Every structure is written in C-alpha cells, then in structure tokens.
C-alpha cells in the first residue's frame with residue numbers, strides 16, 4: 001500500500017462520508033502549489049473554495065499569525081483584547097459600514113444575519129411578532145445549519161433534515177418580477193449571493209443586483225449580500241456587488257477573511273441594523289478571538305491596496321479569454337468573473353477533475369457537469385497558463 005492509500009483508507013473507515021474528495025493526500029503547500037504525501041506537486045485551482053485567495057501560507061499572513069501566537073490567542077468575548085477594536089474598525093472601514101460582528105464559519109455569519117434581520121424587522125420596521133419573512137433564491141448555498149438547509153433547493157443539502165424553519169420564501173435567481181411578487185409588508189430581508197458559487201458560478205443577469213437593491217429600498221427590507229465566496233477580491237473587486245455599483249445593507253464575509261489559516265467570518269452593517277443586538281442576545285466563544293482578529297487585520301490591510309483585486313481582474317480576463325476558446329463540443333458555457341469560473345461541460349465533470357489531478361492540477365466539480373476554477377489570486381500567469389494547458393489536455397482525453 002502506498003502512503004496515499006494508507007491515509008485514504010483511514011479517512012474512508014473513520015470519517016463520515018459527507019464529502020467526495022479527490023484521492024490526493026496533501027502534506028505541504030506554498031503559494032499556489034501543494035505537495036502530496038508521495039512528494040508529487042499540484043497547482044491548486046480551487047483555493048479551498050476561495051478561502052485561500054492570498055495563496056497557501058502567505059508570508060504576510062503567517063507572520064501576523066505567528067506574532068499573535070506569541071502573545072495571546074483566546075480570551076472569549078468576556079474580555080476585550082487589543083486586536084478586537086482595530087479589527088472591527090478596519091473591516092468596517094473597508095466595507096464602508098459602521099459595525100462588524102465577528103463569527104467563525106460562513107454558516108454562522110449567515111445565521112447571525114438572519115437573526116439580525118428578524119430582530120431589525122420587529123424592533124425597527126415594526127413587523128408583527130413572528131411574521132418576519134426573508135426571501136432567498138433557487139440554487140442558493142449559504143451553509144449547512146438546520147435553518148439554512150431548509151431554504152436550500154438542492155435535495156442533497158436539504159432532504160431528511162426537516163422539520164424546516166418557517167419564514168423563508170424562495171424565488172428563481174435573476175427573476176426580478178418573482179422577487180417583486182414575493183415581497184410583502186412583512187419582508188425583512190433578501191438574502192442573495194451576488195454570484196452563486198456552489199450552484200456553478202452563476203452570474204445573475206445584468207442589472208439584477210441593482211433591482212434587488214431598489215426593491216429592498218422600496219419595500220423597507222434589508223439587502224443581505226452573502227459575499228462569503230464571492231467577496232474579498234475573488235471577482236476583481238473587494239465585493240462582487242461593486243460590479244453593479246450596489247451597496248447592500250449587510251455584507252456577509254468568511255472564507256478568505258481567515259487568510260487560509262483559520263475560520264473567520266463576519267457580518268458587516270450599519271449601526272441601525274447591527275445595533276439591534278444588545279449584551280446577551282447573540283454570541284460565540286471563538287468569534288473575534290485574538291488570533292482571528294490579527295489574521296483578519298492583515299487580510300484587510302492586503303485588500304486595502306487593491307493589488308489582489310487588480311490581479312484578479314487582469315488575470316481573470318486572461319482566464320476567461322482562454323476558457324472562451326475551448327472547443328464548443330465539450331464546453332457548453334463558461335460563467336464567472338475575475339479569477340473565478342464555472343466551466344459547464346457537455347459531459348460529467350468528475351472524470352475531468354480526476355484527469356486534471358493526474359496531470360498535476362487540483363480543481364473540483366460542482367454538481368454533475370460543472371468544473372469550478374478558482375486559483376489563488378497571487379497565481380503567476382505562467383502557472384495559470386500551464387493549468388489551462390492541462391485542462392485542454394484533460395478535455396481532449
């Protein structure tokens with residue numbers, strides 16, 4: 001048995017089978033490259049679903065984490081610490097909002113936003129008790145909690161986890177008329193991914209996000225942008241909503257906010273929204289811990305320069321030019337923005353991601369026929385081109 005087979009066997013036997021990973025066992029990583037336990041190198045074209053936007057073990061982020069490891073790592077929110085205030089202030093400034101509520105996983109940020117929207121609905125908008133409604137979109141992916149999977153339209157994510165939390169209505173993504181019809185006086189929020197990641201990098205029709213903004217403003221409902229996968233540089237802007245000049249009421253951030261080192265998520269909004277939480281009404285033992293805040297501050301500092309957004313824009317244009325030239329008999333459609341692409345194939349995507357792995361490129365299918373590409377934003381053009389050469393080979397095979 002190879003080392004890979006031994007380790008894969010342990011995972012197979014002792015881990016719940018809630019993922020279908022490629023049969024590679026990674027031991028080390030640096031930048032855009034990972035190395036497996038056999039010493040084989042692969043170019044990472046997935047970036048942990050955008051959590052590794054700045055590359056593996058980015059030196060600035062590792063240094064920030066190491067500095068903090070030498071000082072203090074966890075105090076809980078029972079006490080303040082010297083990284084907390086600066087982190088929330090700096091992230092709020094990056095987003096142009098007043099306040100930040102730090103959490104850990106993306107799903108926790110989503111749950112926090114749903115609670116904030118309901119509380120805002122009752123206490124500020126004046127919705128009658130227990131009548132608050134939130135609108136979501138078909139194809140959504142916002143996480144795995146019992147409430148969130150209740151409004152998923154993916155049977156794998158949703159089935160057998162009922163009874164589901166009431167208070168949600170789901171309308172087709174990109175359908176402004178359906179959204180308008182679904183909103184009523186008790187609607188407190190519209191939860192939207194500016195680009196749907198897990199659904200296959202679905203970009204909404206041009207103008208749709210603007211319409212969502214207008215309908216939310218007109219209906220006195222909160223526009224809640226889940227930028228957990230689309231945000232922090234991935235699409236060539238700090239937030240994907242910027243491509244339509246839209247400012248939501250709440251930004252939900254996660255993944256890359258933890259610098260590829262640890263889970264860090266946050267809800268970012270103005271004081272009239274996040275101000276509804278008072279002491280004891282929401283919390284998290286680990287949310288906003290010193291290590292998370294130190295890494296998050298460095299992430300914010302790196303985004304402030306615009307350098308990563310710019311790389312994503314220019315290299316993304318190159319990526320999409322090359323993907324657009326792939327043969328039409330195997331590729332039905334290419335979607336995405338910046339260094340983010342959903343390649344819709346005429347056949348199954350899994351064999352292509354397996355073939356890519358053999359060729360030294362790690363990418364992953366989403367659903368049956370979509371291959372998702374999301375390289376670290378610091379990738380070289382040369383490496384990107386090499387990965388795309390391998391994709392051409394894999395699609396030809």
Ligand SMILES: Cc1ncc(COP(=O)(O)O)c(C=O)c1O
Nearest residue numbers: 105106107141142143197228229
């Ligand atoms: C848009 C979006 N929201 C929320 C989540 C959930 O994040 P987490 O897995 O950290 O709970 C994800 C994860 O893929 C996501 O893509």
